[in-house]
Amino acid sequence: MSAPVVSRGHIFLLVGPSGGGKTTLIHRVTARGPAAGSGASPGIPAFTFVPSTTSRPPRPGEQDGVDYHFVGEADFEGLAAHGDFLEWQRVHGFRYGSSRARLLAAVADGHWGITTADILGAFKIKAALPEAVSTVFVTPSDSGRLRERILERSPLSEAEVGRRLGRVAMEMELAHACDRLILNDEIEDAVARLEVCVAAQVEEAARLAHFAERPVVRMVHVGPPPRPECGTLFCVAGCETPRRAAARVLHQWWWECHPKASSFALPPWRVEPTGRQEYRTQDRVTLDITWWNATCADGRPFAQAVADGGEPGEEQGGPAHREYL
Numbered sequence: 490m491s492a493p494v495v496s497r498g499h500i501f502l503l504v505g506p507s508g509g510g511k512t513t514l515i516h517r518v519t520a521r522g523p524a525a526g527s528g529a530s531p532g533i534p535a536f537t538f539v540p541s542t543t544s545r546p547p548r549p550g551e552q553d554g555v556d557y558h559f560v561g562e563a564d565f566e567g568l569a570a571h572g573d574f575l576e577w578q579r580v581h582g583f584r585y586g587s588s589r590a591r592l593l594a595a596v597a598d599g600h601w602g603i604t605t606a607d608i609l610g611a612f613k614i615k616a617a618l619p620e621a622v623s624t625v626f627v628t629p630s631d632s633g634r635l636r637e638r639i640l641e642r643s644p645l646s647e648a649e650v651g652r653r654l655g656r657v658a659m660e661m662e663l664a665h666a667c668d669r670l671i672l673n674d675e676i677e678d679a680v681a682r683l684e685v686c687v688a689a690q691v692e693e694a695a696r697l698a699h700f701a702e703r704p705v706v707r708m709v710h711v712g713p714p715p716r717p718e719c720g721t722l723f724c725v726a727g728c729e730t731p732r733r734a735a736a737r738v739l740h741q742w743w744w745e746c747h748p749k750a751s752s753f754a755l756p757p758w759r760v761e762p763t764g765r766q767e768y769r770t771q772d773r774v775t776l777d778i779t780w781w782n783a784t785c786a787d788g789r790p791f792a793q794a795v796a797d798g799g800e801p802g803e804e805q806g807g808p809a810h811r812e813y814l
Contacts, residue, residue: 497621498600499690500539500592501683504608505627506660507581507653508638510673511605512556514627517680518603533684534691537600539591542568545583558588576606576613581652587614596621601687608660608667612741623690624667625683629674632657666740668733735760735781743795757786758794 503511519536542558544565553559560568565584569577575593577586587606595602596618606614608626615622629635639645639653664670669686673679739760764780783791 497694498596498598498602499694500595500602500604500614500618500622501536501687501690502604502606502611502614502622502624503627504606504611504624504660504667505664506635506657508635509628510638510676510679511627513676514671514673514679514683515603515605517676518683533687534601536603537595539588539595539602539604541604541606542574542586542588543583544585545581575617576610578607578610580607580656581649585610592618608663609744612663612666612737612744615737616741623669623686625669625671625686626664626667627671627673627679628661628664630672631674632661634674663740663744666733666737731762731779731781732760735779735783739783739791746795758783758791759786 503514505511515536515538519538540554540557542560542565544560544562547553547556547559551557551559562584565577565586568574569584569586573589574586575589577584579585585607587604587610592602592614608624611622611624615624629638635657636650636654639650645653671679671682671686739758760781760783762779763782766778766780767775785791785794787794789797
């Protein structure tokens with residue numbers, strides 16, 4: 490059984506804590522693809538690895554242009570200033586950036602790309618390419634194994650190990666806002682789970698191809714249903730459910746409003762559908778919009794909780810609430 494042919498590619502962004510096994514998983518799935526001659530599972534396309542750019546020095550065994558594009562701080566700064574990155578983040582003391590040209594070329598050429606990204610950066614890529622990107626959170630089921638894997642990777646000081654583990658709480662808070670979650674305890678099981686995710690996306694791409702003459706764009710709007718021209722609409726990507734998309738929107742909003750926060754500081758909250766409506770644009774695109782209301786368990790509207798949710802003394806920044814709710 491061969492994979493359905495689609496006109497546009499798709500990017501799988503593997504995110505999660507350091508030591509989660511993202512790089513190992515990428516090496517396995519790219520080696521198993523049809524292009525490698527090893528015969529991936531039926532219906533699974535060949536993966537194209539899209540390396541990121543980093544200012545950190547190579548680790549033993551890493552090759553420039555193969556694992557990452559390694560550049561110095563000054564060169565990275567120049568690339569960022571020139572707009573070469575779709576997003577970039579500083580992680581563990583070094584900067585990592587996702588090449589705008591390489592990602593867009595992979596999608597335009599119909600490739601099924603796979604790469605890693607910082608979780609906050611991945612959400613930015615998802616916002617820029619909502620229909621062409623899936624975020625996959627990778628982590629072992631036992632967080633204690635993260636420390637073991639980090640120490641096995643290369644000699645690190647206790648301070649560096651502490652910095653890496655210090656981000657785990659923030660990353661785990663955002664895990665359920667990703668499209669998929671893979672528990673990576675045994676690598677072959679993780680590869681099989683990733684192939685299930687890919688197969689679902691392949692099926693979704695093939696289904697959407699049948700609607701090429703009358704495409705349907707699924708969107709969410711979190712908050713009461715105003716006039717369609719008011720507020721900000723967010724695309725629902727791939728096989729993501731509207732509820733998960735609404736949750737992703739809320740997480741992105743909170744972190745944008747509180748960029749200095751170290752954890753997601755809100756009481757339990759939920760989103761509930763309040764309506765659904767279709768709009769037809771002049772270029773024959775149907776917008777399938779679901780409206781969602783967000784509330785916290787303590788009764789506060791989500792907007793109020795976000796306004797109150799920053800750490801003490803933090804400057805309240807980010808976009809105005811009316812853009813989202």
